[in-house]
Each structure stands twice: as C-alpha cells, then as structure tokens.
Amino acid sequence: NAGVTQTPKFQVLKTGQSMTLQCAQDMNHEYMSWYRQDPGMGLRLIHYSVGAGITDQGEVPNGYNVSRSTTEDFPLRLLSAAPSQTSVYFCASSYSRAANSYEQYFGPGTRLTVT
Amino acid sequence: GQNIDQPTEMTATEGAIVQINCTYQTSGFNGLFWYQQHAGEAPTFLSYNVLDGLEEKGRFSSFLSRSKGYSYLLLKELQMKDSASYLCAVRPYSGAGSYQLTFGKGTKLSVIP
Numbered sequence: 001n002a003g004v005t006q007t008p009k010f011q012v013l014k015t016g017q018s019m020t021l022q023c024a025q026d027m028n029h030e031y032m033s034w035y036r037q038d039p040g041m042g043l044r045l046i047h048y049s050v051g052a053g054i055t056d057q058g059e060v061p062n063g064y065n066v067s068r069s070t071t072e073d074f075p076l077r078l079l080s081a082a083p084s085q086t087s088v089y090f091c092a093s094s095y096s097r098a099a100n101s102y103e104q105y106f107g108p109g110t111r112l113t114v115t
Numbered sequence: 116g117q118n119i120d121q122p123t124e125m126t127a128t129e130g131a132i133v134q135i136n137c138t139y140q141t142s143g144f145n146g147l148f149w150y151q152q153h154a155g156e157a158p159t160f161l162s163y164n165v166l167d168g169l170e171e172k173g174r175f176s177s178f179l180s181r182s183k184g185y186s187y188l189l190l191k192e193l194q195m196k197d198s199a200s201y202l203c204a205v206r207p208y209s210g211a212g213s214y215q216l217t218f219g220k221g222t223k224l225s226v227i228p
C-alpha cells in the first residue's frame with residue numbers, strides 16, 4: 001500500500017492564481033480531510049469528507065473548495081490564491097470499518113507559497 | 116469551542132525521561148491521540164487513549180484522566196531521534212462527526228547530549 005499520497009510536494013503561486021492540490025489513499029478509508037499547518041498555529045481543519053459525495057467545512061474553509069467523487073481521491077482547490085494561504089497542507093485519511101480504528105494517516109504534505 | 120493546551124517547547128537530556136502534558140476543554144470527548152512530527156515531515160501516530168489510565172508502548176507511554184481533562188505522553192530513555200514536535204489531538208464528537216480531530220499547537224522537544 002502507498003498509504004496517503006499528495007502532489008505536488010512544493011508549489012509557488014502568484015496572487016489570484018488557482019490550483020488543485022491532489023490527495024489519494026489506497027486504504028479504503030471512509031474519512032478524508034485537509035489541514036493546513038502554520039507556525040505557532042498547529043494543524044487546522046479546512047474541509048473533510050465522510051464518504052464519496054459527502055463533504056463539509058472545517059475550521060478554516062474560506063478560499064478553498066473540495067469534492068469527493070471516489071473513495072480514493074480528495075482534491076483541494078484554491079480558487080484565487082492569496083498570500084495568507086502560504087502554508088503547509090496535509091491530507092489525512094481515517095477509519096476502516098474492518099479495522100475499527102480512528103487513527104488518521106497523513107500524507108507527506110504540500111508546501112505552498114503565494115507571492 | 117475547543118481548547119487544547121500544551122507547552123510550546125521542552126528540552127531534555129539523552130537517556131533521561133520527559134513528560135509532555137496536554138490539557139483540554141472540548142465540547143465532547145471520544146478519545147485522545149498523540150502524534151509525533153519531525154521537522155519537515157508528516158505527523159505519525161503514537162498512541163490513542165479512550166479510557167482513563169496508562170497505555171504503554173515500548174519507550175512511549177500515554178496517560179489519560181477524563182475527569183481532569185488531562186493527558187500526558189511519557190518518553191523514556193530519550194534518544195536524539197526523539198527530537199520532534201509532539202501533537203495532542205482530541206476526538207470531540209461521536210456519531211457522524213466522530214472522525215474529526217482537534218489538534219493542540221504541539222510541543223517541540225529538543226533532546227541534547
């Protein structure tokens with residue numbers, strides 16, 4: 001199993017550009033989420049999904065969109081990048097009914113800089 | 116609201132024991148996680164406590180007191196590779212929201228020779 005994969009690893013955007021951060025998992029997890037991590041702020045939840053076709057907002061959703069068309073993929077879209085979105089973005093997945101476990105598995109992260 | 120407090124930084128000596136505390140005030144409680152995060156890397160799972168008491172896993176142990184809203188992570192026989200940030204996270208909800216975690220800001224542990 002590859003676990004949770006994220007692309008790209010690094011990205012530089014200009015203010016106003018849009019882009020999509022990709023996330024995929026091969027563990028058949030129902031739950032997937034996106035966090036951003038900023039110095040001194042800890043991990044903050046952006047959006048999450050409890051299954052294909054179901055998404056909801058987390059703590060800091062403004063400026064981001066998500067969709068979940070398959071169990072495996074959960075892309076995060078930045079609609080119009082702003083310098084305040086400079087951060088490290090982590091995708092995570094959790095919960096397999098078979099394992100009855102709520103442990104979250106994190107991807108390697110995407111380091112985004114908006115100039 | 117959710118509030119999780121941890122010390123910002125700690126320093127300990129190689130071979131020693133260190134205890135990292137976490138206190139929480141959340142709208143509900145359905146379990147507490149500890150994660151380790153090395154600089155520039157993703158968080159990795161260390162432990163999960165649902166019931167009161169001590170869970171031991173090798174050099175790492177985690178304790179929970181639900182009545183006090185308190186947990187600690189105990190690291191024994193410290194090694195240089197234990198230098199990392201340690202994140203405390205709570206599952207506040209049950210039911211449909213039970214997958215969500217609320218994270219503390221993390222404790223940066225530096226292990227010195």
